Amino acid sequence: MAKRKAIVSTQECVACGCCARICPRSAITIPHGIYAVIDRELCVGCGKCVKECPASIISLEVTEA
Numbered sequence: 792m793a794k795r796k797a798i799v800s801t802q803e804c805v806a807c808g809c810c811a812r813i814c815p816r817s818a819i820t821i822p823h824g825i826y827a828v829i830d831r832e833l834c835v836g837c838g839k840c841v842k843e844c845p846a847s848i849i850s851l852e853v854t855e856a
């Protein structure tokens with residue numbers, strides 16, 4: 792069954808932390824305050840971070856896993 796996972800365009804991330812605060816699975820961290828990193832094992836593809844990001848640089852991709 793196809794699942795969705797969030798991915799970040801890291802080069803455009805301004806490390807504001809909005810996505811990390813909204814994620815219900817605590818799947819997003821910002822190591823060293825540089826850019827957001829999404830743990831694909833924790834992400835359930837809910838899309839909340841996609842809507843929250845002020846820079847609109849998070850998207851959902853369909854995976855087969």
Ligand code: SF4
Pocket residue numbers: 796797813814815816817818819829833834835836837838839840841
């Ligand atoms: S899609 Fe949902 S679970 Fe996945 S990182 Fe974004 S807010 Fe968290």
Ligand code: SF4
Pocket residue numbers: 799803804805806807808809810811821826827843844845846847848849
């Ligand atoms: S909300 Fe967007 S700009 Fe802010 S830390 Fe997350 S991915 Fe980066």
